Amino acid sequence: MSNNRLAEAVELLKGIGVRMTPQRYAILSFLYSTMNHPTADEIYKSLEGNFPNMSVATVYNNLRVFKEAGLVRELTYGDASSRFDANMMDHYHVICRECGKITDFDHPPLFQMEERAAQSTGYQVESHRMEIYGLCPDCQSHRTQ
Amino acid sequence: MSNNRLAEAVELLKGIGVRMTPQRYAILSFLYSTMNHPTADEIYKSLEGNFPNMSVATVYNNLRVFKEAGLVRELTYGDASSRFDANMMDHYHVICRECGKITDFDHPPLFQMEERAAQSTGYQVESHRMEIYGLCPDCQSHRTQ
DNA sequence: GCCGTTTAGATAACGATTATTAATTAATAA
DNA sequence: TTATTAATTAATAATCGTTATCTAAACGGC
Structure with a gap:
């Protein structure tokens, strides 16, 4: 299932010198577990329970890291929030x-x-x-x- | 040329009860004169000379009026400024x-x-x-x- | 000319995102 | 295991495009 892709993504990140922190792993794993193209804020709210003092900036920082690593696509819509898609296949x-x-x-x-x-x-x-x-x-x- | 379209647009607006003010006319006429898909701020800056105390809110207000009248299309791009296109033909x-x-x-x-x-x-x-x-x-x- | 409505202008507010900064942490080498 | 160092986090301020609010002015119909 998506566990393969998640493990591969972790390896890829390590390979380019990106440390695997708990917050980072949680964000990445959330992205790979959903088909819902969440916003940064939705990710933040979903992980709030497990990471009570995670900052929303951390979510944005990591999304940028994932984007630069080619793991995630950002979907932008005018002044509405961006959404993030971990499915990099052509679609x-x-x-x-x-x-x-x-x-x-x-x-x-x-x-x-x-x-x-x-x-x-x-x-x-x-x-x-x-x-x-x-x-x-x-x-x-x-x-x- | 575009003078026809401009005159038609003015008539259309009058027909739906929109008053033709100097600022409104200037914005409309600027939109019909350019192929450059300007941003609200570019419109504002271009007309600053003729309307030294026009507010940027006036530009936005009028762009909304034109949009609602079907005269102008708004093009949105992520967190960058929207651009406005007075060419309503399919393209x-x-x-x-x-x-x-x-x-x-x-x-x-x-x-x-x-x-x-x-x-x-x-x-x-x-x-x-x-x-x-x-x-x-x-x-x-x-x-x- | 008067009255009700539109509009303009000034400015405050908003919301998503980014920048800044100090403290903490992960990875590596000793 | 500990020390080192660079990456990362969290908190918060700042940014920027856009919208809301409010007051004063302008317009159109009577």
């Missing part, structure tokens, strides 16, 4: 505009579109961002018809 | 990761991808967001090879 997101839930879905990467953009704008294209918005099944059924 | 953006410049490009909307997402996730899909990142021609040539 896209569908986001519920009602409750904010994020669901993964697979689709071949949009390389053709990148090529067309490069041709028509002269940019040296490197990456893209694509996400889909709508109503999740739960929020559809809670609607008054 | 996508290529963004320079070096200087932040935003260039429009045309491409058929990704409806197929929306459909696939709806099928595989059960969401009631409504819209999507897609943008491409890279180096603009200027920033490519300023690079040390």
Whole structure:
């Protein structure tokens, strides 16, 4: 299961000179245990019980470390909180505009579109961002018809 | 040119009971005159000369009015400032990761991808967001090879 | 011209994130 | 095991874009 990925991540971090502290391990392990793309604050609140005096800055610091190590992706949304995704496989997101839930879905990467953009704008294209918005099944059924 | 669109926008606003003040007209006309997808602060700074005591809140207020009237789109990027686009035609953006410049490009909307997402996730899909990142021609040539 | 509503401007407030700093801790070598 | 050193934590202040609040001014219909 995800224990493999967690152990691999710990090894990878050690390999680049990142110490494994209890807080760091807890944050990392939380990220690998959830499919919920949590915000920094959600991570903080989830670990508050086990680490009563952990600082929110510690959460941010470690998320940055994980990001720089290529273990985690940051998903940004305007002035709302960023969300963090430890699934580094190629995938896209569908986001519920009602409750904010994020669901993964697979689709071949949009390389053709990148090529067309490069041709028509002269940019040296490197990456893209694509996400889909709508109503999740739960929020559809809670609607008054 | 854009004068038509500007005049139409003014009429549209009047039609929904929005008064045309000098500040409001200046902001609107600036948006219709540029292809640069400016930030609120850039708009503010550009008009400072003509309106020495305009407040930045006025810029934000009017941008919200324009957004609600469907005249302007807000482009959000993580914790950076939002940018505002008065081109409401269907189009996508290529963004320079070096200087932040935003260039429009045309491409058929990704409806197929929306459909696939709806099928595989059960969401009631409504819209999507897609943008491409890279180096603009200027920033490519300023690079040390 | 009067009255009610919109709007502008000034400024305070907000919320997410980052910077700062002093104290603590993990990894390593002695 | 202990000492050393650099990394890390926690607390808190600071930052920055944006929004809320409030007062005064301007507008449009009567």
